[in-house]
Amino acid sequence: MTRRALITGITGQDGSYLAEHLLAEGYQVWGLIRGQANPRKSRISRLASNLSFVDGDLMDQASLVSAIDTVQPDEVYNLGAISFVPMSWQQAELVTEVNGMGVLRVLEAIRMVSGLGGSQRNDGHGQIRFYQASSSEMFGKAAETPQRETTLFHPRSPYGAAKAYGHFITRNYRESFGMYAVSGMLFNHESPRRGAEFVTRKISLAAAGIKLGLQDKLRLGNLSAVRDWGFAGDYVRAMHLMLQADEPDDYVVGSGAMHSVRDAVRIAFDHVGLDWQEHVVIDPELVRPAEVEILCADSHRARGRLGWRPTVDFPALMRMMVDADLEQVAREHEYGDLLLASSW
């Protein structure tokens, strides 16, 4: 029987890679689509003829129950979120609703459609498996480096705090109702499909724009922040593997390599033969109220139990993104929109 997967956040970076991966694995893939004329649906237009869509919003409980009931999925991947951390200081309540309460709503929808509740626990047969997109932002001001599944959480943003709620409520539904519900604590992952507001894409776009003479300066905040960056195409494989394990559990997923924002700029500008120091301007407005200074993953559990391995290292990832942007920026009508999106 063909397995069915439902993805929330299918119009996002990870949603598009995960949809491709699951289609290649032989799944029937459904995407939850928000809004009456979602402009980002075009991002998955290449795949659209192979996908099915269902309307719904993480803010709306009834729409989620209806979506799960319509699709009758074997696996649900909850990737939907307001994912840009600075937005979470500006719209803290909304981010908490979508990224925190939204997780509870999906779990409740699965519980209701599966008829679980009270003393009724899942016997494991025909149950819907649930993946929650948790985040390394939950570690925040990290208690130890590298971070692993047992590292204490110390979120530094409303985004990180909401993700921590989503993480714990997922574990709670696993323990309370016997649901197959897991969280992937994924570290930063990027690609040519990354939103232009995130720092790697902002840098790759600027390197391309400056090289092509369309831009001169790149405004950035904290160049010393250190992240463990990987390739999104590798990380969606880990999501799928997590739902194939015999027992549900939570996993840290990252490369284990640390690089600073300064390293990212240097690699991107070197790739197009530019001196980054002639173009980068520090803008104090872009420094966050509370910064996450350093993140680095200890992915032993995922590597050992799931056999997961990343295939693209950080310098290769930055060069891949710059090459893609050299092509995209050359199509000038797209450049204006991207530049506007990267101005955060």
Ligand code: NAP
């Ligand atoms: P993204 O590109 O920003 O995509 C976010 C998705 O969430 C979009 O499809 C968006 O759909 C959807 N969404 C937003 N609000 C929604 C709502 N109210 N109801 C339903 N869907 C909604 O993010 P991403 O990089 O692919 O990340 C995917 C998930 O992984 C997110 O939960 C993110 O927080 C988490 N995560 C990401 C990383 C990373 O480095 N990329 C690391 C750890 C965790 P619209 O088209 O409707 O806006």
Ligand code: GDD
């Ligand atoms: N966006 C941005 N823009 N970040 C900048 C800039 C800038 O101009 N200058 C410096 N930075 C620094 C930020 O302060 C942060 O320390 C780092 O670059 C990475 O920022 P982002 O690319 O915006 O990603 P993030 O780490 O805040 O969040 C991403 O990764 C999380 C996992 O750790 C997002 O994808 C989250 O959704 C995800 O959970």
